[in-house]
Amino acid sequence: MILVFKNSWALLLGMLLLMIGNGLQGTLMGVRGGIEGFSTFQLSLITSAYFVGFLGGSRLAPEFIRRVGHVRVFAALGSFISAALILYPTLTDPISWFVLRVVIGFCFSGVYVTAESWLNNSTTNALRGQTLSIYMIVQMAGIVTAQGLLNIGDPAGYVLFVIPSVLVSVSFAPILLSVTPTPAFETTKQMSLKELYAISPLGFVGTLILGSIFSAQFGMSAVYATEAGLSVGQISIFIASIFIGAMVLQYPIGWMSDRMDRRVLIMIISIIGAGSSLLGWALGQNFTMLLVAGFLMGGMSTPLYSLLIAYTNDYLEVEDMAAASGGLLFVNGLGAIGGPVITGWIMTQMGPQGFWVFIMLLMMIMVLYALYRTTRRQSVYAAEDDYDSVPYASISPSSTMVAVEVAQELYVDTAEEMAEDGDT
Secondary structure, eight states, X not given: OHHXXXXXXXXXXXXXXXXXXXXXXXXXXXXHHXXXXXXXXXXXXXXXXXXXXXXXXXXXXXXXXXXXXXHHHHHHHHHHHHHHHHHTTTSOSHHHHHHHHHHHHHHHXXXXXXXXXXXXXXXXXXXXXXXXXXXXXXXXXXXXXXXXXXXXXXXXXXXXXXXXXXXXXXXXXXXXXXXXXOOOOOOXXXXXXXXXXXXXHHHHHHHHHHXXXXXXXXXXXXXXXXXXXXXXXXXXXXXXXXXXXHHHHHHHHHHHHTTSOHHHHHHHHHHHHHXXXXXXXXXXXXXXXXXXXXHHHXXXXXXXXXXHHXXXXXXXXXXXXXXXXXXXXXXXXXXXXXXXXXXXXXXXXXXXXXXXXXHHHHHHHHHHHHHHHHTTSOOHHHHOTTOOOOOOOOOXXXXXXXXXXXXXXXXXXXXXXXXXXXXX
């Protein structure tokens, strides 16, 4: 781990600052939107706009990088982010915010692709797994830290919009001044969605559902908390609890994933996730119970993304693992676009508690579909007595194609090593 920090500290510091800036502006949108009098449904559309931009950026940024290089793409997109953040408190109408959120989502996606490419290039094959794990921790730590910054200014003013703009601008310095050389950017051929669904229906459907769950958490939790009457300090603590849960429970779930039937674990995690939403719905008026619900909700949903990818890989040939990553990422992005809009509509009909109802329903759909799939296909564990699963790798649902492909490379390397050991 020390060697990872020695090789990549500048890149990791830059990514930490980026995540703090993104985490702060994401929460601030929900709080400031309520102050400006935006309706719940308008805020849900504004939230969804980020994921529209993010999905578009993940598809187009690699082409930009190939044409003009990492440095120019990074600097250009970063400038747009800083400018958009400053414009938020000036253009306080839903249409302007929607456009700005599309721009920010697009630019953050491109910036993440660029930075993750550098990070991947700065490490060795032997340290790639540790680097991915540390990167995951940095992502979550940045979002949690951002919630603390929400308390240092007035959401109705300008200061809280200036802070993420400055953080994003400053984050470029350690990355661009790093001695790590600019990497060559290559992408793998993507697998068609039809092929991906045929190989792993649960992986496909589960990733689609999870995209909606994660985007609702990331984008609508502040809207829910504002409508529920929480103070700014309480909102920041509640949202932090979601990502702390994701950070703390990622590794215990990963450990279990490598030691049991992953379909069973998917069902268990989804049941606990649905239970946490039921807890938030029934007892969310008690702030302590609300934090417990948030911790469990985040702790179940975020690791579920890595688990679904690992499960899908159980049914892939080694040579297809990298190609499948693009399809899974795209499916997750499609779910993420729809999640906030549906959440906003339900909250409009039911009030703020609709936030919990939506997540609970999706978790239960995940349980029922996983249970259905157990009746349609024999588990790989049952099919092969000497089966050894390819180890779980921690990935965030907000990661770009670069991080997902790095994880797939780890799967491929491990699968090949396991095959060689079997031959001997």
